[in-house]
Amino acid sequence: MEINYSLLTIEIATALLALVVLVIGLVVPREQRYGLGYLVTIGLAGILLVSFGFYGINSSLFEGMYIVDDFSVFFKQLFLVAAILVSLAATLYVRKISANYGEFFIMLVFATLGMMILSSAGDFITLYLALETMTITFYILTGYQKTESKSVEAGVKYLLLGAMSSGILLYGLSLVYGMTGTIVIADVAVKISEMSAMPPALIVGIVFLVAGLGFKISAVPFQMWSPDVYEGAPTPVTAFLAVGSKAAAFAAIVRLFIVAFPAYGAQWKVLFAALAALTIIIGNLVAIPQTNIKRMLAYSSIAQAGYILTGVVAANAAGVKGVAFYAMLYVFATIGAFTVVMNFSANTGSDEIKDYAGLAQRSPLMAAVLTVCLLSMAGIPPLAGFAGKFYLFSSIVNQGYLWLVVIGLLMSMASVYYYLSVAKVMYMAEPTDNTPITVPVGAKATLLMTMIITVFLGIYPEPLSVLANIAAKALFF
């Protein structure tokens, strides 16, 4: 059998990049390793450029185990963008928190690799392996500040709970495998369509899959870990975790449920609709009383997952397009926000919202970026979040989910309350300390990029919507 390895160029390049950085990190003296972050950024950017050439291939390797289609390419680009932004933003912060500068970026690249493979996974083994590659690197990253009690606590919690959810996911996968006799996602659908009745074990399996992947996207009631981990983990990790891990899990969910279980659509759609509603409501409600900005963003990102789930509920091209579109703009908004948080804490050592008083005077750029990013998450036009929500909700409104749309929109307006509370502190309150906050070049680049893209995509969503459309079409041919 002929295997076209060139299809794996992106993944191989990423792996190589990690290894190169590893080696250089060993060779270069400790004091001069600060260039590594930029090296990673440049390398990833190069890969991102290359990846544009992979649109339109729509092929698979190893008898369907590994799929290279537009959908996966889109998500790979998403992970790359996230990794680039995070590595660009994190240089100063990482220097402050740890002496092991190089390892951080290596882990970052490996996590990216895991996500990429996950988005391409065509069977259960690949899926599981990719998931674990990603997750285990995140365990390490979460506990990266090993002298910092909170960081390690977050790491332990994440590891124990993550392993449990992996167990559940695996158990679900094994049940599906048992009922259908195949582990290739595309074949599962074929096998199910040949069945006359729905075996109960399959239902249990599907629910286990929902739970296992729901854990990764932190859907209620599987969300409990995420606020603690987000709060405890080093901020760049939190950013990457919130964006990359979540998007990767969504890619897996979309592929798994839409490709493998279209026959049980009626069942899992309602299940996801209920989860989405719960997630949106709980996430937004609990975010309101938070005083720590990272924790607040954690709850808000739970709610964001709820919105994205509505696109899964739609289970059609429009819905998937919504998922893809929203996941991408969510990258910018979230990383923008977390970059502000990380830069702020690098300067002041605090993550408390009340310490943000007068930020608009101390650093207008940071205040503006944080405001824009938060409002984009709330879905206020003309920011990208609005367009994203529009895609998502318009995909389900006609399928009888008007109630979900109303809940979603109402709660997103309620979310404005806590987002604006942050804006209020930044803009209205007088600073207690008047010294300006300096923003290093890399972080500044990240901030500007996220803000400009968030605004631009809100006003003119066409470019991204074209890409998202291509991605979505790949699943529905």
Add this chain to the structure above:
Amino acid sequence: MIEFSLNNAWLIPFLPAVAFALIVLVLRPLPRVSAFVSITCILISFIMAISIGIGVIQGGEKFVEEPFKKAVTWFSMSGLKIEMGFQIDPTSAMMLFVVTLVAALVQIYSIGYMHGDKGFSVFYAYLSLFAMSMLGLVIAPNLLQMFVFWELVGLCSYLLIGFWWYKYSAREAAKKAFITTRTGDFGLLMGILLLQIFFGTLDLQELAVRIPNFTEYGLTAGALTLIAAILFLGPIGKSGQFPLHVWLPDAMEGPTPVSALIHAATMVVAGVYLVGRTLFLFKTVPGAMAFVAFMGAFTALFAASIAITQTEMKKILAYSTVSQLGYMMLALGAGSLTASMFHLMTHAFFKALMFLGAGSVLHAMHNEADIWKYGGLKKYMPITYWTFLIGCLAIAGIFPFAGFFSKDLILEVVWANSTLSGHAHGPFQGLYTLLFIMASMTAMMTAFYMFRMFFICFHGELRDKHAHPHESPFSMAMPLVVLGILSVVGGWVGWPGLTEGKAFGYFVRMGEFEIVHANWTLIISSTVLALIGIGGAIAIYWKNAISHEELAKKFAPLYKLSFNKFYVDELYLWIIHNIIDGIGRALWWVDMHIVDGVVDGVAKTTKVLGSVFRRVQTGKMQHYALVLFAGVVVLVIIMSFADTSVASLSLLGGGR
């Protein structure tokens, strides 16, 4: 000239408008120029009004039958077209004459009276604005235009009453005047709206054709009566009829020329004029006529009974104005446009005269208001004295002064209504007899209180020893003289013997012209009544034959009631401060605590829910795991045991 004036009658109100704009925008810092411009403009208007009057008299019958009308569209849409323009007929020509005349005289008078006031130019601006508004009202060919200018005169009234706005009393009086008349305008506007809706037009001539056939427009007589009554609320407010008369006496807080011009001679008669213009509406339904007549007669008597005990010159004159306006309304209610307009005209002359006279006195006495501080002014200010006497005689209705003719005509038409020869047959005939008695009593009381004031002020000894009264300057005396002359001869136009049959009533009328034959019984009896009133005043206040203090003690309850204006003001104040404001405060409470309370409650609930759910997040890793597995179990149970058929899921919105 006549032709030009007729065709360009719109210039009459426009010129004062120009004066207003010029003064406000440019001339404010130059008081003399302002006054000059303003007076020039009103004089030109006056001349045009005279030439229109001549034209109308020459035209005769033609103008009565078909008024001369010109109009342009003000705004329009499908189903609603409103015009602005002018309509010249004898009634409006008469009004134009009266208004421009009094306005011109008052403006001249004000040169002296307002001399040195720091708002001198602004005062002239307001006077010009008023002249513009009033003239616009007079020539209005449709009800909306009338309403527009009606409101504008209200504004001018507000501005001029409150001209000395730094005085607490003036500012309150201005506010009261505006709000009270506004209350009436509420009815007027509603009436206009209803007319527009049912008859599809507001043009007076059109309405005059359509309203008599009201059944074709889907209205019953009762409904039309109601509309008329609602419409009449406007005149009640503007012309100070009971129960909305309260603002007019307070309006005397304005400068005296204003009182003369606006609150005696011109603006307050706008209500009468409006009813006169829409008399075809009232005449169609007898009930409305009776209502108007009764309100008029009652107001006349009521105000007269208050005027008897008041102690301020301008207040007395104000109540007298209210009373006389009631007279005019009564005439309209009796169906005679002629009588009411005639009285309107003569009243304008003599009441303006008396107000200006009062102004002259106030000027001399340095704004001392209490008449008991005056006395013996005769020797200090002869011109004022004699002209004032003419005014008093005129209002008392003594031959051959102007008031005699008009008052007599009113009594005649009311009497005619009570004797079946008038139009109001059937149920209201008895009412008109009562009204006649009320009117006669009013006539007597009027004579009494006028001369009471006259004697207290001008005869006897000066009671305030510190005062140094003096005669007023020429600019103030001249208008007095002119008005004095008019108060004598003004009534003669209604004297059939003098005018060869083409008396006032030939021109200003509604319906066929009938020569009213002098009813000698009436003439004599009313004159006798007036003389009794004067005699009483002479006895009590001049000759001191009877002590007025004794009288007041003897009839103490009545005296107090009258002196305190029947406590109507107090009642209104109580209602406004306790009931209306009370409701306002109560609603505000509702708004803050209930309407807002619900909103804040929802917000608070959301927050509380947030804090509650937050507590689930205990930080204990195994709790998290438990929740996770509990979730899985619940989902499994739901998915396994629930009927997963599409139909039941559609409850949740799935499966479409």
Add this chain to the structure above:
Amino acid sequence: MIGLNHFLVFSGTLFCIGLFGALAKRSAIAILMGLEVMLTAVNINLVAISRYVTPEYLVGQVFAVFVIAVAAAEVAVGLALIVAIYRNRISVNVEDFDWLKW
């Protein structure tokens, strides 16, 4: 004759035992062990299914090998983290790990 269902029931039971361990034990190490039991249950499942459902392919077995390998990695990281937190808190009792909450 022992059939697939027996294996499934067995693995299910094992899964629950592991789960109970993970939920009930207080020591982080013991919880890690519980998790390993859960993964073992999965492995049994996979192998049994491979044997009964797809005897001609060794898919399940291969899957199980991967799971074992990954589990080893997981445990390695886990133990490292537990050591790290023990240095900080002088405890491996998960009840004590509640600085991050609400």
Add this chain to the structure above:
Amino acid sequence: MDFPVLTVILLAPVVGALISVFIPKEESRIIKAVAGISTFISLALTIVIYFVYYTQHLDTGGMAFTEDIPWVSDLGVVYSLGVDGFSLPMLLLTNVIGFTAVFSRSWSVEKRAKEFYILLMILIVGVMGTFVARDLFIFFLFYEVVVIPIYIMVIIWGSGSKTKDVTKEYAGMKLTIYLLVGSAFLLAAMIWLYMEAAEMRGLPTFDIATLASLSSQFDQQFQIIVFGMMGFGFTVLLSMFPFHSWSPDGYAGAPTAVSMIHAGVLKKIGGYGLIRIGFFILPLGAKFWAPLIAILAVGNVVYAALICLAQKDMKYVVGYSSVSHMGFVLIGFASLNIIGLNGAVANMFAHGVMSALFFSMVGYIYGATKTRYIPDLGGLAHQMPVAAAGFVVAAMASAGLPGLVSFVPEFTTFVGAFKEASLRIPAIIALTGVVLGAVYVLRMVANVLFGPRKEEWDHVEDIRGSYWIPVVVLIAFIVTFGVFPSLLMDMVNSGMQPIAAKLVDAARVASQMGGNI
């Protein structure tokens, strides 16, 4: 497609804002001048196209100065602008108020002036955009652009009140969340409408005219639900009773310029949307909900007017009065006939200019005396005659005096309302608002401006310099449109024709169906 005048009008303040970004923040006078110039360009161009439309397009009606650029292809969004007899008065209103708001006095704007003017520019652009958008999506985009700048402006430059225990933070947050919750329903309805239409046509579109052409195909049930949700969103913005409580607090809390823009035009977006989108696309829904709107409108007029009587804070008086005036607008809407609609729309314009002047003067007095509490004030006409004159004009316009802008619209509204037999009773009750309106404004005028001189205000200065601009410009508009109402009414009438025709059609359809609407 010649000169894209509407885009230029929209972009002028954007350019102004961008220029301001690069001016150092100490140069507040230059920033103000930039803001003034850029808004003036918009205003001048708007006046030009107003008269071009008035002289050339009035008979034919319809959209003019259109621009169409495809925007988001898969959603069918088109950047399509255009104005007709309905949007032009609103655009003019926005620009007049925007221009004058720049020069109105807001206490404490001196500090952080740069941010203030930049946000103000964004605000103005947002409002203008809603009125010129022909595409629903673009409309909504602009609509929500305005919410956040307002919040920030309220919390930074706003103020609390002495009479009610309300902080500016609370006021700003309440205003923002209230409007956003309203817009959540609006957006949901819009999305549903869009998807239904897309399904019918097989091609997605947001073009309002195209959607309206489908209106006879939407079934009644659908129209009722969608209109209900949409109407909720829009009427909240229009501060319909009992969803009005954000408005007095918000206006009281906001700095002068924001109060002017918010009360003057932003609120009118609610009315504009209700008609342009609700009535035009969903006439059957409008028919169903009109009686409820009428009843609540009466609540607006009377309830708010009575509350005004109890107020001691100037801004609360004006705030509640604007709630009360919206009742007139709503009752005109509820009449569903062309006269009522004309009146209501013209009323929106009138109230806009009038309340802008009102807030401007109140703001000036507040800026000078640092208090809005009426019992503290008094006799201010001694110290500031010009401001007093402006105040009185505003008060008179508010009381609906003829010759000023609001009389003819109010009259027309009531003609429209009286025309419908079922609305007569509500309309008569609402008419009492005319009296109550006079009571509360005159009370305020008397207590603030007139009466004996108070020594403590001798230090305050009268209007001078650029503060003249709002007074002069707004009074000019108030008087011009008052004396020549056809300038406005003809325009509005031409804009309302197609909408009224739609409603007439719907009435016919409804009567054919014999339905119970």
